[in-house]
Amino acid sequence: MQSPSIKEIFISPEAFGGRMASLCGWVRTVRDSGAVLFIELSDGSTVKSLQLVGAEGISCFEELRRLNVGAAIRVEGELVLTPGGRQPVELRLSSANVEGASDPSYPLQKKRHTAEFLRTIGHLRPRTNLLGAAFRVRSEAAFAIHEFFHEKGFLYVHTPIITSSDAEGAGEMFRVTTLDARNPPQTDKGAVDFTRDFFGVPANLTVSGQLEAEAFALAFSKVYTFGPTFRAENSNTARHASEFWMIEPEMAFCGLDEDMRLAEEMTKHIISKVMRRCPHEIEFFSEFVDKGLLERLSHVIGSPFEHMTYTEAVTMLERHKERFLFPVYWGCDLQTEHERFLTEEVVGRPVFLTDYPNGIKAFYMRQNDDGKTVAAMDMLVPGVGELIGGSQREERFDTLRGRMAELGLSEETYSWYLDLRRYGGARHCGFGLGFERMIMYLTGVSNIRDVLPFPRTPGCMS
Numbered sequence: 001m002q003s004p005s006i007k008e009i010f011i012s013p014e015a016f017g018g019r020m021a022s023l024c025g026w027v028r029t030v031r032d033s034g035a036v037l038f039i040e041l042s043d044g045s046t047v048k049s050l051q052l053v054g055a056e057g058i059s060c061f062e063e064l065r066r067l068n069v070g071a072a073i074r075v076e077g078e079l080v081l082t083p084g085g086r087q088p089v090e091l092r093l094s095s096a097n098v099e100g101a102s103d104p105s106y107p108l109q110k111k112r113h114t115a116e117f118l119r120t121i122g123h124l125r126p127r128t129n130l131l132g133a134a135f136r137v138r139s140e141a142a143f144a145i146h147e148f149f150h151e152k153g154f155l156y157v158h159t160p161i162i163t164s165s166d167a168e169g170a171g172e173m174f175r176v177t178t179l180d181a182r183n184p185p186q187t188d189k190g191a192v193d194f195t196r197d198f199f200g201v202p203a204n205l206t207v208s209g210q211l212e213a214e215a216f217a218l219a220f221s222k223v224y225t226f227g228p229t230f231r232a233e234n235s236n237t238a239r240h241a242s243e244f245w246m247i248e249p250e251m252a253f254c255g256l257d258e259d260m261r262l263a264e265e266m267t268k269h270i271i272s273k274v275m276r277r278c279p280h281e282i283e284f285f286s287e288f289v290d291k292g293l294l295e296r297l298s299h300v301i302g303s304p305f306e307h308m309t310y311t312e313a314v315t316m317l318e319r320h321k322e323r324f325l326f327p328v329y330w331g332c333d334l335q336t337e338h339e340r341f342l343t344e345e346v347v348g349r350p351v352f353l354t355d356y357p358n359g360i361k362a363f364y365m366r367q368n369d370d371g372k373t374v375a376a377m378d379m380l381v382p383g384v385g386e387l388i389g390g391s392q393r394e395e396r397f398d399t400l401r402g403r404m405a406e407l408g409l410s411e412e413t414y415s416w417y418l419d420l421r422r423y424g425g426a427r428h429c430g431f432g433l434g435f436e437r438m439i440m441y442l443t444g445v446s447n448i449r450d451v452l453p454f455p456r457t458p459g460c461m462s
């Protein structure tokens, strides 16, 4: 007997019509019309559930009739095509086993629950249509990313999660320590004595794998990391998480234009693979979450992304300054409202902003000849704002060293990073794609908490 997934059955019902099958899953609804039972079964493989039909007289009829929503069952029966029915196929039960009954207090009854409520039951919400679809898209998108870089000959490197550097220089790190928080050892000057900590130096969770990816790019030419990153920024927004995943390619012998071309090509690759492999999920999101989704994604694949310098963008924003909460002036860090205005209202599709003022960007970015800006690029997309941040890296030893001194970075901590410029340093570039923001873009889901399996945000570890 076959054991297809419900997804496989819905992909080609004709192939299964008339066949016996054995299926496992969770009960979504039970409807009892006296002599016949109708059960909606979900196995998590697709947004669709399969209707099971049980006629009075089958051995387990009474047991099935008492099932509550959420129960786990294993069933056998014949798959019967139902042309003209609500579904193309149903399963006529011949036997069933209850693997795990469900208590009537099961919180996911058949009605629409709010995203806020679902966040309070993080361990059960993957069983809903919305979160189920989001996590299937997440899984396919991750696969598409590996596929993209693999096809292009990139080496996948696992950069460390515990580090002693602050890759972004923003000081937003979670400390990793085994010191006693109530009574840490102290130096003569009264500071915490980290020489007596586990690693002998202050350590933290990484905010980005970039610096280590650079070391690998200067050995393997083309590399990428894809892993968790951590930021202790206290921004309680719908787009920031304290733990999120980032994809960071890094390429030696490469300039900013090539970097942007790769970012655009990767974005389009992810969208087209997810649209092809998750058609029912994208349809579901287009119907229930974001009506314009399908059209927008199709449009993005087919059109070139826009390019604009930061300076041009600020000039444009200044003309509409009455529309914004935050002030706009040359040198300001752009806020989400500014980024969204540019990509949604000015351009109407993804846009790269380049050449940002050096004062608002990280220490490692390459200084432009004007002495004011750096070779940075951010890719902004409608609905989300900043999806990608990248740059050409400063490969000139003296310039980098000078910049680090200006910003007060310890030469000792970053001596290995300077070494990369001392020994065969080459022009190189990379970027970081926020994986959750990509999933938000692919699904139209507006809160990052609803595309993270178990979100970690300030004050919340549900």
Ligand code: 4AD
Binding pocket: 167, 168, 207, 208, 209, 210, 231, 233, 239, 240, 241, 242, 244, 246, 248, 249, 386, 387, 388, 389, 390, 391, 430, 431, 432, 433, 434, 435, 436, 437, 448
């Ligand atoms: O712009 P960011 O800070 O750039 C870097 O970390 C560079 N080291 C990347 C590189 O050049 N290799 O972060 C990159 C992307 C952002 O564009 C955004 O999509 C996402 O990571 N991101 C976040 N996503 C969720 N929650 C947060 N708190 C995020 N902070 C950044």
Ligand code: MG
Binding pocket: 378, 386, 388, 389
């Ligand atoms: Mg950024």
